[in-house]
Amino acid sequence: MGNGQAPGRSEQEDTLDAGWEKHRPAVFGVAYRLLGSVADAEDVTQDVWLRAAKADLRGIGNLRAWLVTVAARRAYDILKSARVRRETYVGPWLPEPLLTGPDASEPVLVDESVSTAMLLIMEELTPPERVAFVLHDVFGIEFGRIAEALGVSVPGARQLASRARRRVAKAKESMPRASKAERARVLETFRAAYEAGDLEGLVKLLHPDAVYVTDGGGKALAARKLIHGGERIAEVLVRVGRQRGADRVDLVEAGGELALVFRQEGGVYSVDTLQITDGLITAYRRVVNPEKLSRI
Structure with a gap:
């Protein structure tokens, strides 16, 4: 085993194991921001793991971007059906609380985009707008990948993110954050x-x-x-x-x-x-x- 690979392990397994623990918080984070549900975000994270295990990762230059985009695409499908479920939800709907302190059960990239107020603002966006905004403005994913995930053109993806950004900014004007x-x-x-x-x-x-x-x-x-x-x-x-x-x-x-x-x-x-x-x-x-x- 001159290449240092563990006996019985493939290059694919080594590549996935090396990157998964590092990027898993981002995978969970994008799903939670899109869905507002810890349970659904955990399901998406598991789905991404299973897909990654079956995919050929050797030609993927940016594993984080690939994993996050796969998670967003899966969350996008759930998000579209979730909006239908919300119409029959009994009483007001609020995001599922996510502990983000030192004792949190799920590590997540923490910023204002996981606050209850921000998740409620993003609820007002269309599913494509929400995906484009979270992927680009929160996770820095390039518009080419976003366009592919949403099945739109690159200019269309830019427009979705821009429209979402304006709507979020307008809503935040009346919601100043306390220190x-x-x-x-x-x-x-x-x-x-x-x-x-x-x-x-x-x-x-x-x-x-x-x-x-x-x-x-x-x-x-x-x-x-x-x-x-x-x-x-x-x-x-x-x-x-x-x-x-x-x-x-x-x-x-x-x-x-x-x-x-x-x-x-x-x-x-x-x-x-x-x-x-x-x-x-x-x-x-x-x-x-x-x-x-x-x-x-």
């Missing part, structure tokens, strides 16, 4: 007020025009319509807190930013992400769908 320090301060203050059942304290933290969104998916008790107004939201939070209680409320990193995890009897019953502007909570998003919490 990490500001988020930590607001969430710590919120946690203390929530645990104390301090209605007045919660009202002070909520913007008068704040919105409250809960995703139960028909599998857990949750409001099926949006709740508007800081005072009303505070009342709901206090009432839910009294009814359900929480053994522990933890600050964690989810989707690249601080979030709240409510634990009860050793399990997680909600993951809450907050949109904060000028020190006030403008959107409170709570996932209680047990299918979306099983991996937390």
